[in-house]
Structure formats: structure tokens, C-alpha cells
Amino acid sequence: MSAAQVLEGKVAIITGSGNGIGRATAKAMAAAGASVCVSDTLAEDGLRTVSEITEAGGKAIFVQADISSEEQVQKVVNDTVAAFGGLDILVNNAGIGGGMKRIHEISADEFSRVVDVNLIGTFFMTKYAIPHFLKSGDGRIVNIASTYGLIGAPKAAAYCATKGALINLTRQLAVDYGPDHIRVNAICPGYIDTSLGRRGPTMSEADFKAATDRREKAAAMQPLGRQAQPVEVANVAVFLCSDGASFMTGSIVTVDGGCVTTFNYGEASN
Ligand SMILES: NC(=O)c1ccc[n+]([C@@H]2O[C@H](COP(=O)([O-])OP(=O)(O)OC[C@H]3O[C@@H](n4cnc5c(N)ncnc54)[C@H](O)[C@@H]3O)[C@@H](O)[C@H]2O)c1
Secondary structure, three states: OOOOOOOOOOEEEEEOOOOHHHHHHHHHHHHOOOEEEEEEOOHHHHHHHHHHHHHOOOEEEEEEOOOOOHHHHHHHHHHHHHHHOOOOEEEEOOOOOOOOEOHHHOOHHHHHHHHHHHHHHHHHHHHHHHHHHHHHOOEEEEEEOOHHHOOOOOOEHHHHHHHHHHHHHHHHHHHHHHHHOEEEEEEEEOOEOOOOOOOOOOOOHHHHHHHHHHHHHHHHOOOOOOOEOHHHHHHHHHHHHOHHHOOOOOOEEEEOOOHHHOOOOHHHHO
8 A cells, every 4th residue: 555545445535526626536536445325416417527537547436416405415324335435534615605795685494405405404414324334343433514613604504504513513422433433524614716605607707706806815815825635625634545644633723724713804904
């Protein structure tokens, strides 16, 4: 086993791996030797990730699913086990932003959708993955939370609430399943250069550009002064799922260029 093959022989599911952080994580895990289930609502995007993995010599399948559907989640897990003979790793990555609104402006349906994807989706995936981990006596889960789960952020009530819930769910699962050798950790990304919250048929080019500019300006004010590339989060997910992280469980790992170590001092820093 070369140093890079730290997930050799493992089987991993990465939700939302048609784009962004999930896509980078699927590719990094495959490059580290894992057989990967790429899952996403978007078939074209998921199949592109699979092609990129197989063209690089890795193993991957695609299962189309919306993680807020219990039935579809069961299919993701069952198809993965059928294709690769087991399951070792789950990365609960799929998530949505929910739009920029304060709570009195959010409809019940909008709020519920964010809860259904970010929290209930993670519940379903975890619920159906864990029996396979219990069977083999080993499992590794990484929940992709957010710095917005650690702090309050403007116009992101449902997003902050669900990401905060994922953080404490991570700790709780670590307690319940530590004795079963299932390690559960969370990553809190900061500003990562993906299209999260900036895509979709309703957003004009001008709005997209404005949102991108806002993010770049906000990222420039953080200690490392830039957005990260998705692979910089993926590398940490690979590590957390490797034996190198064998004593880590219930850990909440920020990958945020220092965002939540400080607040914006603005004028005071000059
Ligand atoms: N980009 C950031 O700055 C940032 C920061 C903190 C946390 N995060 C978190 O990282 C994760 C990935 O975000 P990203 O930035 O890569 O976003 P992205 O929008 O680029 O990719 C998310 C992927 O998830 C898929 N998806 C959405 N809803 C789904 C559902 N119901 N079922 C299955 N798949 C679904 C999308 O189709 C998309 O391919 C999210 O949980 C997000 O909250 C991102």
C-alpha cells in the first residue's frame, strides 16, 4: 500500500458528489484506493464525476437519489453494497443553502426543505449505513457541516439551524457508536469556491456575479484571505476516514482559513 492509498479496499458513499466538495471528495477517496458510490439528484453531474474517477483508474458507480427520500436513500446503500460487497465510509455532504432571507420572510415549506435535505437526509443515510458498519465491526462517517453551524450568520436561519444540528448529531453518534468502532466526525468548511447557493434557474447572470463578488470580498477578510478549492476540504475528509485518524471521533474540524478563530476587525486592524 503506497502512502496515497490510505483507503485501499474501502467502500465509500459520498452524497451530493455531482459537484463541489462532494465531487472533490469522491475523486480524492477514489484516488486513495476506495471504491466510490457517487450519489446526487443530478444524473449528468454525478455521471461526470464517475467518468473522471474511472478515467483516472478508480472504481465508481452512480446512484441517482434525493437524500430527503427514505426509499431513495435505501437504494443508494443497497446498490453500493451490491456493487462492491460492503460499506465502510459515509460522507454526508449533500446540502442546500435555502436562500438569503430572515426568518419572518421564510415560508414553512422553504424552511422544511432545508431541514429535509440537510438534517433528515443525513439521518436517513446514517440510519441505513450503520447496520453495514455494525456487521463488519468498523465504520467511518464524515458529516459536512459548516462554520455557519458554529456561529450566527446573516439571512441563513434554516441553514445555520440545520448545520448546528449536524454538529451536535456528530457528537451524539460518536457516543452511541464508539463502542462499535464506528468513528463519526464533522468538517466545518468556511468559504469554499463552489456554486452553493449561487446556482439555479432563478438566478440571473448579474445576481450570480454579485453573489460571487460578495463571497470573494468576505473571504478576503479572513485570516488566509481567500476561498478554498473543494479539494482542500476533500483532503481532510480522506484523512478523517483513514487509519491515520484512528483516535478521532466526535471531532468538529474547521477547514475555514481561520474564519471562526476571529471576527472581522475591519478598521481596528489598520
Ligand atoms: N461551499 C461552501 O462555501 C460551503 C461552506 C460550508 C459548508 N458547505 C457544505 O458543503 C456541502 C457541499 O456543498 P457545495 O458547496 O459543494 O455545494 P454544491 O451546490 O456545489 O454541491 C452540492 C451537491 O449536492 C447535490 N444535492 C443537493 N440537494 C440534494 C439532495 N436533496 N439529495 C442529493 N443531492 C443533493 C447538488 O445537486 C450538488 O451536486 C453542503 O452540505 C454545504 O452546506 C459548503
